[in-house]
Amino acid sequence: MTLLAESERTTxxxxxxxxxxxxxxxxxxxxxxxxxxxxxxxxxxxxxRGERPPAWVERLVLEEIPTKDxxxxxxxxxxxxxxxxxxxxxxxxPKPYYGVGDDATIGAxxxxxxxxxxxxxxxxxxxxxxxxxxxxxxxKELPLEGNVRTLAxxxxxxxxx
Amino acid sequence: xxxxxAKKRDIKPNGTPQxxxxxxxxxxxxxxxxxxxxxxxxxxxxxxxxxxxxQEWGSEYTVLxxxxxxxxxxxxxxxxDSNDEFPGHGACKRADDAERTRGQKRKLAKIAKIAPELx
Numbered sequence: 001m002t003l004l005a006e007s008e009r010t011t012x013x014x015x016x017x018x019x020x021x022x023x024x025x026x027x028x029x030x031x032x033x034x035x036x037x038x039x040x041x042x043x044x045x046x047x048x049r050g051e052r053p054p055a056w057v058e059r060l061v062l063e064e065i066p067t068k069d070x071x072x073x074x075x076x077x078x079x080x081x082x083x084x085x086x087x088x089x090x091x092x093x094p095k096p097y098y099g100v101g102d103d104a105t106i107g108a109x110x111x112x113x114x115x116x117x118x119x120x121x122x123x124x125x126x127x128x129x130x131x132x133x134x135x136x137x138x139x140k141e142l143p144l145e146g147n148v149r150t151l152a153x154x155x156x157x158x159x160x161x
Numbered sequence: 162x163x164x165x166x167a168k169k170r171d172i173k174p175n176g177t178p179q180x181x182x183x184x185x186x187x188x189x190x191x192x193x194x195x196x197x198x199x200x201x202x203x204x205x206x207x208x209x210x211x212x213x214x215x216q217e218w219g220s221e222y223t224v225l226x227x228x229x230x231x232x233x234x235x236x237x238x239x240x241x242d243s244n245d246e247f248p249g250h251g252a253c254k255r256a257d258d259a260e261r262t263r264g265q266k267r268k269l270a271k272i273a274k275i276a277p278e279l280x
Contacts (some may be wrong), residue, residue: 054227073186101182102186102196105263107179
């Protein structure tokens with residue numbers, strides 16, 4: 001699976017939160033474009049040809065998470081990194097429990113039988129992480145950076161069981 | 162007991178809080194990585210109950226309960242920090258002052274229980 005991401009400057013007063021390109025055929029790259037007013041970068045998440053993110057990702061990123069961001073803490077870059085991580089998951093991945101922490105982090109959690117998986121993406125990317133737990137045991141934690149493919153592989157394996 | 166107020170929407174159907182419940186914004190004085198809690202002993206001295214605490218915050222909130230010992234066992238440091246809003250206010254943060262990691266938040270979520278006194 002190939003995942004590409006690009007960041008680009010947007011016009012400072014843009015008010016759009018829009019999906020620039022989305023098609024359901026699964027044959028063309030899918031792009032989720034997020035932009036907000038102000039100096040933040042507009043970020044596009046591009047998936048490789050033939051790859052589809054889980055159906056819940058767009059709505060979660062564009063509508064539901066901003067609704068839970070009570071203090072407007074989450075930066076556009078954070079939202080984009082979260083979208084990018086979720087977009088790599090197998091398309092059959094169930095919608096997670098999700099939330100916005102008051103420390104400017106986005107969290108997503110899956111309870112999958114014996115397994116529990118969480119990811120966190122924050123304005124401080126140093127705390128971006130994956131948490132994995134079996135049978136309510138000790139949570140194992142690893143950085144999200146460099147392990148997005150591991151997350152996708154882990155989820156794929158868990159959903160196969 | 163030590164209480165943490167959390168949004169009901171962040172409590173999963175099985176009663177476990179999401180890990181997102183365990184952080185607070187940076188304070189006006191710049192202090193960060195802590196979270197507000199309430200100490201039951203001071204609440205009781207002031208004649209306040211868990212239900213009073215929940216009502217103070219509003220219907221969209223619930224109250225999670227821990228023992229102070231459990232929090233310390235998880236590496237948290239607790240201190241009293243009274244304010245004018247509700248008796249028993251305090252705070253906790255990692256004993257090493259570091260930012261709480263997701264795994265550490267998860268451990269708090271696993272030991273937190275919705276306060277049994279709540280209806």
